[in-house]
Amino acid sequence: MRGWIRLAILGIGCAAIGPLRAQDSVPSQTAAAVPFELASDFLVVVEGQVGNVRGLKFIVDTGATRSVIDRKVAARFELKRHAGRIMNFDRYIPIEWAEVPELRMGPLRAEGIPVMVVNLAEYSEFARSVDGIIGLDLLSKSEKFVIDYSEKRLYFDLAANGIHRPVPGCFVVPIVVQGVAMRLGVDTGLSDILLYKDRLRKRLVKIRTQGEPKTVMMGRIEGMKVTLPGVEIGGPEEVTKVLLIDGPDERTMPRLDGYLGVASLHAKRIDFDFGKMVLRWQ
Numbered sequence: 001m002r003g004w005i006r007l008a009i010l011g012i013g014c015a016a017i018g019p020l021r022a023q024d025s026v027p028s029q030t031a032a033a034v035p036f037e038l039a040s041d042f043l044v045v046v047e048g049q050v051g052n053v054r055g056l057k058f059i060v061d062t063g064a065t066r067s068v069i070d071r072k073v074a075a076r077f078e079l080k081r082h083a084g085r086i087m088n089f090d091r092y093i094p095i096e097w098a099e100v101p102e103l104r105m106g107p108l109r110a111e112g113i114p115v116m117v118v119n120l121a122e123y124s125e126f127a128r129s130v131d132g133i134i135g136l137d138l139l140s141k142s143e144k145f146v147i148d149y150s151e152k153r154l155y156f157d158l159a160a161n162g163i164h165r166p167v168p169g170c171f172v173v174p175i176v177v178q179g180v181a182m183r184l185g186v187d188t189g190l191s192d193i194l195l196y197k198d199r200l201r202k203r204l205v206k207i208r209t210q211g212e213p214k215t216v217m218m219g220r221i222e223g224m225k226v227t228l229p230g231v232e233i234g235g236p237e238e239v240t241k242v243l244l245i246d247g248p249d250e251r252t253m254p255r256l257d258g259y260l261g262v263a264s265l266h267a268k269r270i271d272f273d274f275g276k277m278v279l280r281w282q
Contacts, residue, residue, distance in 0.1 A: 031146070031155040034106035036060070042191045042263035043126055044147060046154065048105040048134060051077060056131040058105060060147075060154070062171055062272065063187030063259055064135035067103060068116045073131050074098050081117055107156050108138050133189075136171070143275045147188070150268050159275070170256060171272060173279050178230040180204045182257040186272070186279055190261030193231075193240060196247025197224070199257045210239065221245055233265070234279075240264065 037045045044060040050073060074081060079098040086095050096117040103113050120127035127133075139145060146155040170185035180203045182195065200207065210227040217223075223245040231240040241264075247253070262270055267281035 031157050032107040034154040034156070036152055036154055038149065038152060040126060040191075042188075042261070044154070044188055045130060046105055046134070048103070048132070050103055050132070051101045053077075057129065058132045058134045059127065059130055059189065060105075060139070061133045061135060061187070061189035062139065062262075063185055063189045064133050065170065066116055066137050067113070067135040068118060068120070068133040069098070069100065070120045070127075070131050071096075071117055074117045077101075079117070084116075086116065103138060105134050105138060106154065107158055108134075108141050110138055110141065113137065139272070140274050144271060144273045146272075147262075147270045148268070149270075171279065172256065173234075173260060175234075175260065176230075176232040177228060178204055178208060183255060184258050184260040185256055186262065187259040188262050190259055191263040192261045193242040193258065193264050194218075194223070194261065195242050195244050195258035197244035198247055199250065200244070216243065218243065218245070233260070 034046055039045050039059075046058055046060055047054070048056050048058040050056060050069060053073075053076070056073070074096075077100065079100065081096040081098045084095050084097045085092045097114055098117050099112055099114050101112065103110050103115065115132075120130065120132070141159060142156040143159045144157045148155065172183050172185055175182050175184055177195070177200060180200070182200070184193070184195075187194075207226075208229055210229060214225040215222065216225045223243040225241060225243055227239060227241050229239045230237050231242075232238070233240075247258075262281075265281050269282050271278075271280040273280070
């Protein structure tokens, strides 16, 4: 796991999780397909459009509440910006807001949408060659979307006309760590599982680990890489590597205990069902 910016607001609700059933494994006949490139073995990179400029590169990131454009794109459109701040893993960071005339990716489209403006290269080496991030504000306009890693395609079932759902702050799912329930945001922008260690220790008197812990850096954030037995993610207990970091004050982010990097699922396909609030994978 390397450096990444986590642009999330508070999550709402909690999704169910489970394996992908055979009847769910085939995209619907009306699903729109979008090809993608896989960067660093886990990041989904697609072509998108801002205004009338096509061929821009975006990372699809379910851990980002709002979509993001790089400062060079904002400068190209001479967008008016205003200052703001947002939670990035464990602290607030300054950002800018701007409104783009149109944001489009595959069949998903939004007009006059507010986006965050940052210098992406400052936050992650992964973002040096991309123009922005597609977040849940655009992704949740679909009823369901699928990441098919074997075909390197996204499939989108669009929401029915007239259906408007609030943008989820995060797609939150329950997991169990050594008998303790945790709520994690599902994050296609991370490779591993990240847990706020203070919340885990508050609920678990003695954390069982295997092997020696290792100090690692994730961008500017220092964490402890540990191997935890007794982790349940919609199935039987497993031995799983996780990164423990200091978290924000629980009053600031009361309903999120960390992030579930989707690469940790080792899945060939992942379904995000916004209509039923269910996460499935195989």
